[in-house]
Amino acid sequence: MKPVVNTISPNVVHTGGCTLIELAGANFRLPVEAEDVFPVPKPRASVRVRFGDVDAEEVAVADDGLVYVNAPEHDPGTVDLTVENLDGAPARATTGAQPFALADGMTLEVTVGDAPTQTVVFPSAAFAAIGAATAAEVAAIVSGAVRGVLARAADGRTTIDTDARGSAATILFGGTALAALGLPSELQRGDDDVREPIPGETTIVPSAVTFARPDLGQKSTLVRVFEAFVLKLRRQVIENVHVATHVEYDEDTGDGYNISMIASFPALAIVALEFPDNVEETHANQLEIEDTTGTGFIEKAPPSVVDCVMTIVGICETPIELINLEAIVIRVFKKNPKLRVLRDEAHPERGFVEYDMGKSMTEPVRVSRDGAQAVPLVAWSCQAFIKQISIEDLPLENEGPAPAGTPAGMAHESTVGIGSKNEELVHDVGTMKSS
Numbered sequence: 001m002k003p004v005v006n007t008i009s010p011n012v013v014h015t016g017g018c019t020l021i022e023l024a025g026a027n028f029r030l031p032v033e034a035e036d037v038f039p040v041p042k043p044r045a046s047v048r049v050r051f052g053d054v055d056a057e058e059v060a061v062a063d064d065g066l067v068y069v070n071a072p073e074h075d076p077g078t079v080d081l082t083v084e085n086l087d088g089a090p091a092r093a094t095t096g097a098q099p100f101a102l103a104d105g106m107t108l109e110v111t112v113g114d115a116p117t118q119t120v121v122f123p124s125a126a127f128a129a130i131g132a133a134t135a136a137e138v139a140a141i142v143s144g145a146v147r148g149v150l151a152r153a154a155d156g157r158t159t160i161d162t163d164a165r166g167s168a169a170t171i172l173f174g175g176t177a178l179a180a181l182g183l184p185s186e187l188q189r190g191d192d193d194v195r196e197p198i199p200g201e202t203t204i205v206p207s208a209v210t211f212a213r214p215d216l217g218q219k220s221t222l223v224r225v226f227e228a229f230v231l232k233l234r235r236q237v238i239e240n241v242h243v244a245t246h247v248e249y250d251e252d253t254g255d256g257y258n259i260s261m262i263a264s265f266p267a268l269a270i271v272a273l274e275f276p277d278n279v280e281e282t283h284a285n286q287l288e289i290e291d292t293t294g295t296g297f298i299e300k301a302p303p304s305v306v307d308c309v310m311t312i313v314g315i316c317e318t319p320i321e322l323i324n325l326e327a328i329v330i331r332v333f334k335k336n337p338k339l340r341v342l343r344d345e346a347h348p349e350r351g352f353v354e355y356d357m358g359k360s361m362t363e364p365v366r367v368s369r370d371g372a373q374a375v376p377l378v379a380w381s382c383q384a385f386i387k388q389i390s391i392e393d394l395p396l397e398n399e400g401p402a403p404a405g406t407p408a409g410m411a412h413e414s415t416v417g418i419g420s421k422n423e424e425l426v427h428d429v430g431t432m433k434s435s
Contacts, residue, residue, distance in 0.1 A: 001027040003047070003083045003203045012210045012396055017073035021209075023049070028064050029085035029201070045086050045195045051209055052079030074211040076397075081208035085201035088166030089194035093173065095158045096182025099132035108181065109174035112148040112162055120145045122177060138181065150199070166192045218395035221341075222275070225355060225389050226308060228341045233268060233312075236336075237328050240267040265377070266316040266325055275306040278388050308386040312359070315379050322378045329382070333359045339386055356387040 004026040013019040031043035049056045049069045058070035067083075091112075104124035111117045120142055124130040127137050135153035142151040142160060149171070151160045158181070162169045169190035173183045214220075219227075233241050314329065316322040338354040359382045 001085075002201050003027045003029075003085055005081065005083055005203060005205050005208075008081065008205070008208055011208065012212055013071045014394070014396060015074055015076055015211045015213055017071050019071040021069050021071055023067040023069060023083070024065060025067075026065050027085070027201075028061050028067050028083070029087070029198070030061055030064055044088075044192065048082075048084040048086055048195070048197065050082040050084075051211075052077075071209070071211075076211055076213055078207050078210045081205040083203045083205075084197040086195040087198050088169075088192040089190050089196050090161040090163070090165045091169040091171040091188045091190045092159060092161050093171060093183050093188050094160075095135065095138065098135045098156045099129075100134075100138060100177075100182075101180050102127070102130050102133045102177055103180075104130060106177040106180065107175040108142070108177045108183075110142075110146045110149065110160075111170075111172040111174075112146070113164060113168075113170055115148060117174075118146050119175065120177075162190065164190065165196075165198075166190045212396035214394040215397045219345075220391065220394045222306070222308070222389050222391055224345070225339065225341050225386060226273075228339055229308075229357070229384075229386060230270070232332065232336065232339070233329075236332050238266060238268055238325070240264060242267060242269045243273070244269050244271045266314065266321045268325075268329070269313045269315060270310050271313060272309075272311040274309045275389075275391075276309060278305045278307050304391045305388050306391055308389055310384050311381055312384050313379055313381045315377060317377060319378055322380055326380045330359075333357065333384070355389060357385060359384045 005023055006026075007022075007024045009022045009024075010019065011021075013021065029046040031046045045059065047059055047061050047067055049059050049067070051072060051074055054072045054074055056069045056072055060068045062068060102122050104122070106122045108120040108122070109117050110120065122130065122133075122138075122141065126141055127133050135156050135158040139151040139153040139158045142149065142158070148163050149160050150163065151158055153159075160171070160183075162171050167190055171188045173185065178185060230241055230243065312329065314322060314325040316325055337356065337358065339357045340352045340354050342348055343350045343353050
């Protein structure tokens with residue numbers, strides 16, 4: 001039966017690929033049950049998914065109404081989605097090249113599987129010139145006279161396929177026209193390992209999936225987490241918090257002075273912002289899927305999780321201010337070991353994610369004001385970190401509306417069923433793991 005695709009989630013994905021997409025619908029062909037051998041062989045493909053003209057390499061059929069597929073790498077743009085049910089190759093034979101030197105009354109004997117042999121008679125009346133018969137004329141006669149086969153003409157040759165597919169399918173030819181047509185006399189057998197689309201079981205969903213680059217102007221989780229951290233410093237320590245992208249403003253480069261052009265003191269400056277990979281993240285690289293063959297898996301990219309590492313510099317005009325500022329910053333980290341951020345600002349009912357945060361001491365950073373190093377400024381610095389922030393949800397350019405059936409609040413570009421194992425989703429009724 002022809003596959004039916006009802007929902008595609010997500011339907012806007014990153015151009016880099018490796019986004020797990022869920023296709024919900026009906027009539028997806030199930031894999032054949034695994035053989036009772038060890039090791040258990042990988043099930044033969046039963047469904048092919050194509051994005052535009054690019055085939056997906058990872059497809060897993062959970063049941064006849066649910067398919068998981070990893071989107072391939074693709075250029076930006078909106079493409080059609082093609083879903084094909086697959087089966088083994090039929091028993092197949094192809095003639096030589098036309099024209100065929102047939103004669104009136106020549107016969108072709110065809111034995112399909114265990115069925116009785118069927119005989120095709122070629123009358124001269126069925127051809128424009130029987131001595132120079134065309135592939136199309138032969139295909140039309142064979143298709144009309146032989147049950148259990150499909151004959152078609154292409155490139156001046158006639159190809160005859162059995163309706164049955166796989167290694168159990170066979171076809172054998174004989175008769176007086178065998179040599180003239182150039183058909184083989186040996187038994188032809190189908191192939192289970194060669195996967196081909198089943199005729200009539202292909203569905204094309206036009207303009208179904210959009211590949212897009214990240215939109216740098218929108219807020220990602222990483223941006224929202226960092227904003228929440230800066231807001232916490234401004235709320236609990238001092239309003240005068242600055243974020244600097246470099247450390248030099250005077251002419252003497254490399255001396256470590258002038259981390260930022262700060263108009264007033266005391267102040268906090270956040271510098272040397274980095275996002276190293278989180279080495280503690282060991283999330284599995286497979287999604288487990290139960291289907292008719294037992295427990296299967298689909299490979300997926302591990303979640304991209306980073307730490308946010310930065311240097312916080314306290315800058316004051318007197319040692320008293322500096323000591324107090326240092327104490328307040330230390331207190332912030334002691335009283336706030338976790339940073340609480342809404343999982344989805346558009347859907348606050350989805351709760352919060354809590355991120356571990358902390359600090360470690362660094363060498364003091366020297367500072368001055370307006371390049372005048374004689375001006376008495378004192379400074380203190382520490383390294384701060386926020387742990388395990390997912391960068392999977394980077395907003396994409398030109399996001400369209402969510403596909404029908406997409407759960408409220410689900411990002412278009414996401415990894416279905418994947419989360420950072422150390423993140424916690426906080427609800428009013430308690431705390432639960434997000435993965």
